[in-house]
Amino acid sequence: MSHAHLKKEMEILFPTLKFTCDKISKVLKKSFVTISFSSTAIEDSLCSFTPVVLFDPQKRYKHCIAEMNPKSRNKALYYVHNEEDLFQAINSVKKSSNIFYDQYIFVSNKNKKQVYETNIANNIKKIFDDKDN
Numbered sequence: 001m002s003h004a005h006l007k008k009e010m011e012i013l014f015p016t017l018k019f020t021c022d023k024i025s026k027v028l029k030k031s032f033v034t035i036s037f038s039s040t041a042i043e044d045s046l047c048s049f050t051p052v053v054l055f056d057p058q059k060r061y062k063h064c065i066a067e068m069n070p071k072s073r074n075k076a077l078y079y080v081h082n083e084e085d086l087f088q089a090i091n092s093v094k095k096s097s098n099i100f101y102d103q104y105i106f107v108s109n110k111n112k113k114q115v116y117e118t119n120i121a122n123n124i125k126k127i128f129d130d131k132d133n
Helices: 004-013 023-027 041-046 084-097 111-130
Strands: 034-036 054-055 077-080
Touching: 004 034, 023 041, 034 041, 041 054, 054 084
Parallel strands: 034 054, 054 077
Antiparallel strands: none
16 A cells, blocks of 8 residues: 555644555445546445546536536536536436446446446456457
């Protein structure tokens, strides 16, 4: 854990935030949304069925297809530029009842983690089986 030594320093600098050295998969199970701009945490979140808000106040670039209207519900990925829209997107996630992830991850049966994992395993197996022939 190369970042573990920074935990105490970060807690002092940002006393209202909670820092952990737990694996991201464990943290995402406890999360209802991920806020990021550019990180592999975006993919980890989507694959863990945790919605993402891409927060880009500098309007650098929109690096993937994302919902631009923070008031839309049931979206897996939002892209916002300001705090007001950030909070609106978070509230939209809270009010959502059936978030659609299939635009971002391979799911043949919406929101079914077991089906997702089975589909990926089957596709990987098929790739290797095809390579052997």
